Amino acid sequence: MPRTSRHARDVAVVAFAQSDHRRRTDELSEVEIVMPVLHQVLAQTGLKAKEIGFTCSGSSDYLAGRAFSFTMTLDGVGAWPPISESHVEMDGAWALYEAWVKIQTGEADTALVYAYGKSSPGSVRDVLTRQLDPYYLAPLWPDSVALAALQAQALIDAGETDEGALAAVGARSRAAAEANPHAQLTGAVPQGDYQVRPLRTGDCPPIGDGAAAVILAAGDTARRLTARPAWITGIDHRIEAHGLGLRDLTDSPSTRIAAERAGVFEAPVDTAELHAPFSSQEVVLRKALGLGADVVVNPSGGALAANPVMAAGLIRIGEAAARIHRGESDRAVAHATSGPCLQQNLVAVLEGDRA
Amino acid sequence: MSTSGKEPVAVVGVGQTKHVAARHDVSIAGLVREAAVRALADAELTWADIDAVVIGKAPDFFEGVMMPELYLADALGAVGKPMLRVHTAGSVGGSTALVAANLVAARVHRTVLTLAFEKQSESNAMWGLSLPVPFQQPLLAGAGGFFAPHVRAYMRRTGAPETVGSLVAYKDRRNALKNPYAHLHEHDITLEKVQASPMLWDPIRYSETCPSSDGACAMILTDRAGAARSPRSPAWVHGGAMRSEPTLFAGKDFVSPQAGKDCAADVYRQAGITDPRREIDAVEMYVPFSWYEPMWLENLGFADEGEGWKLTEAGVTELGGDLPVNPSGGVLSTNPIGASGMIRFAEAALQVRGLAGEHQVPGARRAMGHAYGGGAQFFAMWLVGAGEPTS
Numbered sequence: 001m002p003r004t005s006r007h008a009r010d011v012a013v014v015a016f017a018q019s020d021h022r023r024r025t026d027e028l029s030e031v032e033i034v035m036p037v038l039h040q041v042l043a044q045t046g047l048k049a050k051e052i053g054f055t056c057s058g059s060s061d062y063l064a065g066r067a068f069s070f071t072m073t074l075d076g077v078g079a080w081p082p083i084s085e086s087h088v089e090m091d092g093a094w095a096l097y098e099a100w101v102k103i104q105t106g107e108a109d110t111a112l113v114y115a116y117g118k119s120s121p122g123s124v125r126d127v128l129t130r131q132l133d134p135y136y137l138a139p140l141w142p143d144s145v146a147l148a149a150l151q152a153q154a155l156i157d158a159g160e161t162d163e164g165a166l167a168a169v170g171a172r173s174r175a176a177a178e179a180n181p182h183a184q185l186t187g188a189v190p191q192g193d194y195q196v197r198p199l200r201t202g203d204c205p206p207i208g209d210g211a212a213a214v215i216l217a218a219g220d221t222a223r224r225l226t227a228r229p230a231w232i233t234g235i236d237h238r239i240e241a242h243g244l245g246l247r248d249l250t251d252s253p254s255t256r257i258a259a260e261r262a263g264v265f266e267a268p269v270d271t272a273e274l275h276a277p278f279s280s281q282e283v284v285l286r287k288a289l290g291l292g293a294d295v296v297v298n299p300s301g302g303a304l305a306a307n308p309v310m311a312a313g314l315i316r317i318g319e320a321a322a323r324i325h326r327g328e329s330d331r332a333v334a335h336a337t338s339g340p341c342l343q344q345n346l347v348a349v350l351e352g353d354r355a
Numbered sequence: 356m357s358t359s360g361k362e363p364v365a366v367v368g369v370g371q372t373k374h375v376a377a378r379h380d381v382s383i384a385g386l387v388r389e390a391a392v393r394a395l396a397d398a399e400l401t402w403a404d405i406d407a408v409v410i411g412k413a414p415d416f417f418e419g420v421m422m423p424e425l426y427l428a429d430a431l432g433a434v435g436k437p438m439l440r441v442h443t444a445g446s447v448g449g450s451t452a453l454v455a456a457n458l459v460a461a462r463v464h465r466t467v468l469t470l471a472f473e474k475q476s477e478s479n480a481m482w483g484l485s486l487p488v489p490f491q492q493p494l495l496a497g498a499g500g501f502f503a504p505h506v507r508a509y510m511r512r513t514g515a516p517e518t519v520g521s522l523v524a525y526k527d528r529r530n531a532l533k534n535p536y537a538h539l540h541e542h543d544i545t546l547e548k549v550q551a552s553p554m555l556w557d558p559i560r561y562s563e564t565c566p567s568s569d570g571a572c573a574m575i576l577t578d579r580a581g582a583a584r585s586p587r588s589p590a591w592v593h594g595g596a597m598r599s600e601p602t603l604f605a606g607k608d609f610v611s612p613q614a615g616k617d618c619a620a621d622v623y624r625q626a627g628i629t630d631p632r633r634e635i636d637a638v639e640m641y642v643p644f645s646w647y648e649p650m651w652l653e654n655l656g657f658a659d660e661g662e663g664w665k666l667t668e669a670g671v672t673e674l675g676g677d678l679p680v681n682p683s684g685g686v687l688s689t690n691p692i693g694a695s696g697m698i699r700f701a702e703a704a705l706q707v708r709g710l711a712g713e714h715q716v717p718g719a720r721r722a723m724g725h726a727y728g729g730g731a732q733f734f735a736m737w738l739v740g741a742g743e744p745t746s
Contacts, residue, residue: 008462055599061442062421067414067484068444071729075601082614085599085733086450089415089422089442098439098454104461105361130421134477135382138420239428239438246429257435339425344438 006263011103012222012229013350014215015044016318016325021184021210021306024120030064031076034116034211038077041112041213045225049078052215053108055085056099058092058115059310062127073116084108091115092212092314093237093275093336093346099216100235109218110225116211117310124207124309131339133242144277145204147340149196151249152280156198158250161283163198167191169279170202170304177301184208184306202304205277210308212315230321230332230350234262237346242339249341255288258347264289264333269349271296271323271332273316277303281342289333289347299323313337317348324352361460363744365582365589366704368398368575374538374689377476378569383418384430387472390571391431394468398575399586402432405575406464411441411451411471412693413728416483418474431470443597445498445641445728447471448572448696449735452724453595455576456737460592465578472571473691480567480692499564499644501730503556505609506646510558512610515649515664517558521549522667523645524563524687530674531684533713538568538689563645563687570691572698579743590704593721593744594625595737602730609731615654618734622723623656626738627745632657635738636719637679637706639699641726643686648672652680655725655736674714682706682714696726700737707741 017040019033042049049055055077061069070087079085084107088094092115099111119127125143132138155161170191177183185206192201215225222229238254240247259265272295276282282297291297298304300319303312313336320334331351338344370393372378378386387410395401408431410424420426424440431438443450448471455469473480484498509515525546531537532544552562582589598618601607619631628634638657642648652663657678666672672680681687683702686695703724705711716722720742726735 060421061414061416067416068729070442071444071602071732074599074732075603079600080604080606082598082600082612082617084597086441086454086597087443089440090424094439098441098457101454101457101461101463104463105457107361107457127421130415130419131425133426134418134420134423237437237439238435239425239433241429241434242426243429254435338422343425343428 006234007104009104009218010231011100011216011218012231013317013321014217014222014226014229015041016214016322017041018182018212018315018318019210020182021208021308023184023208025118025209030069030116030118031073033118033209034073034114035076037211037213038114041215045215047110050081052110052112053084054099054102054111055083056087056095056111056113058088058090058095058314059117060089062130063117063119063309065121091310091336091338093317096214096314096317097235097237097346100232103216103218109221111216112213113216113314114211114213115311115314117308118209119207119309120209144340145199146196148278148280149199150244151341152198152278154249155280155283160250161280166203166279169282173298173302173304176299177305180300180305182306183301186301186305199278203279205303205307208306208308210306210311212311212318214314214318226325228325228327228352230324230352233349233351235348236261237344239344242343244341250284252284252288252342252345255285255335255345255347258345259289262347262349264347264349267331269295269331269333271299271320271329273300273320273332273334274298275303275313275316275336277307279304284342285335313346320350324350330354362462362578364456364459364592365577366574366739367577367582367585367589368394368400369701369705370394370397370573371536371698372570373536374568374570374691376566376568378474383423383474384427386474386569387427387470387571388430390573391468391470394573394575400575404466405432405468407437407458407467408433409439409441409451409455409467409469411447412473413445413447414483417480417692418477443728443733445692446696446726446733446735447728448694448698449700449724449726450597452574452697452700453597453735453737456592456595459576459578466581467576468573469576470571470573471694471697473693474569475567475691476569499556499559502644503559506644507558509610509646509650513661513664519649519664519667520558520563520645521546523642523648524549526673527681527685527687530682530714531688534683537684538566559644565643565686565690568689568691570689570694572694572701574701587710588708588741590707590739591743593738593740594622596621598734600732602732610650611654612731614732615727615734618736619655622736622738631655632678635721635723637682637716637722639683639702639724640680641686641696641699642681643690645687648680651725679716682711682716696735699726700724704739707739
């Protein structure tokens with residue numbers, strides 16, 4: 001028994017499933033992307049939808065191009081008889097957080113969490129621009145790559161990294177993704193031309209469609225449902241100011257606070273799944289989380305190999321948990337981000353029972 | 356850290372903006388901050404006392420800002436704190452409050468600011484709801500087009516006379532005159548005027564529909580220790596629940612959805628309510644089209660099936676009746692969509708705190724807040740009481 005959970009109930013990730021992430025899925029609706037993933041994650045535990053205590057999802061109407069888009073995927077869950085259910089207009093990692101809180105209240109013992117994003121129908125660079133301050137920033141249409149480039153340049157100017165080191169992050173991620181059958185970009189991907197200086201194609205995430213789902217369970221239920229539960233011993237998230245001029249882009253204080261609250265620094269971690277859509281953001285996160293060279297970072301390939309917007313953060317938690325399920329990790333940190341230049345960050349510590 | 360049982364949750368602060376058709380004088384950030392500052396003032400707390408922020412609103416398309424919580428973090432004092440964004444369609448204001456309450460109940464945080472808003476003047480809600488997607492059912496031309504056939508089904512099923520809808524609208528608009536924050540203040544309202552208003556979506560008339568409002572509502576939720584320091588009476592959460600069902604399927608009862616019945620039953624069980632009609636003193640019900648009052652009276656167990664309209668007709672739901680429904684004027688008088696559910700929850704809290712002003716139901720001890728959304732598929736409800744819950 002490892003664990004140092006600071007909360008009333010022990011809650012674990014007991015199952016994780018994800019789609020194959022692809023550049024386009026013109027032939028599939030969002031419901032059709034999500035449904036196989038739901039079936040897979042339920043099959044892993046043998047649970048049926050009606051046996052789940054709480055269901056929570058994360059997605060964005062702006063990707064779907066219509067209001068209330070999540071209502072359609074709920075039909076795919078099979079919410080009949082009626083279920084206890086909620087939705088965050090955020091990455092699924094925050095849906096997992098809401099579900100974790102629900103289990104902490106004692107009102108549920110299990111939770112199904114899912115998230116999805118279909119970026120291919122539009123220009124995700126333009127779409128994400130609509131996240132910005134609508135009066136002063138959004139009308140200028142600064143896109144997500146340009147904003148990340150500002151952050152990358154700030155890091156280079158501060159001597160925290162250089163273009164060669166950033167290229168190495170991309171190459172390492174995509175090499176690692178060769179072992180991930182769901183990844184979109186794998187292997188020796190050329191670093192490519194500048195997208196927005198200093199970021200080259202290889203520093204940027206692929207644009208793709210995908211979904212993921214996780215099942216959470218408390219205490220003995222978790223032990224019954226899986227051989228080696230991935231206990232969430234700590235989880236926290238924090239947000240920073242929106243204005244980029246108000247922030248030190250070379251640092252991520254919100255990640256550091258969340259990590260502290262989640263207990264990351266109380267014992268060494270062996271694995272880190274970081275939601276860093278841009279190579280430069282891995283540099284920032286490594287520093288904020290105090291990760292040494294001995295920590296395996298993004299063995300899944302991370303967001304540089306597959307970045308289904310709204311699901312990519314939940315996938316980090318799922319990938320970290322899956323390594324614990326498989327016995328490849330004993331104590332992992334999982335991270336999710338939202339907003340421009342790592343504005344909002346969630347950190348979870350996952351631990352397996354020690355022999 | 357306690358090892359068992361939930362922490363009791365108290366509402367110690369409520370703040371609303373004066374709801375109007377268009378707040379040209381403030382940005383979205385200015386609007387939400389106004390409600391939050393009022394809630395803090397009610398609780399006599401400062402930004403430093405807030406551990407986390409939970410924010411809700413209806414679709415981002417309504418203002419054209421994707422995930423506005425990112426931009427609003429500064430205005431809501433959330434920098435360095437956790438911030439969650441809930442979206443469950445029209446029920447979102449209620450769901451948001453419940454997610455915030457759970458943070459306290461689970462002892463993850465001690466004092467939480469929860470807020471919901473809509474600034475409808477920055478967009479067009481009707482068309483924001485009507486973006487067509489191939490092979491998916493659009494919500495037709497706005498919400499009224501979706502709900503009108505279900506109202507007609509209710510009338511046919513129960514034999515309710517056509518006059519019931521206008522009675523609800525007339526009542527709610529008069530109640531709104533007693534609520535300084537309500538959007539519509541129709542001082543010259545008469546029943547005849549409601550009945551003479553144009554038919555929009557048969558059988559729903561113009562005066563039986565909700566307005567489009569700019570507005571925000573905020574609440575401060577805290578634990579038992581926080582409630583003990585509260586300068587004014589807290590409202591205690593005795594029960595809260597969410598239920599969802601699919602939008603479209605063969606077995607769906609659009610007149611009285613099973614999810615609504617189940618949600619109410621869960622809340623009553625938590626609160627120890629066995630006879631809601633007698634044990635609940637006031638109801639803030641989500642009634643965007645007037646006929647939903649009799650429909651929800653049945654769905655929530657205040658009346659037997661087919662009998663809801665009789666309570667309305669007999670004046671039971673009037674402010675002076677024995678089961679006042681929407682003493683604040685309700686959604687029919689004020690509808691900043693994403694905030695409308697939270698306003699129901701907050702108004703229920705004001706009633707049991709004895710702070711509802713002119714629209715106070717005398718001696719209200721237990722009040723219900725109700726919200727629904729989507730194709731009548733998402734439900735969020737809570738029951739608040741003047742006393743600390745015993746269970």
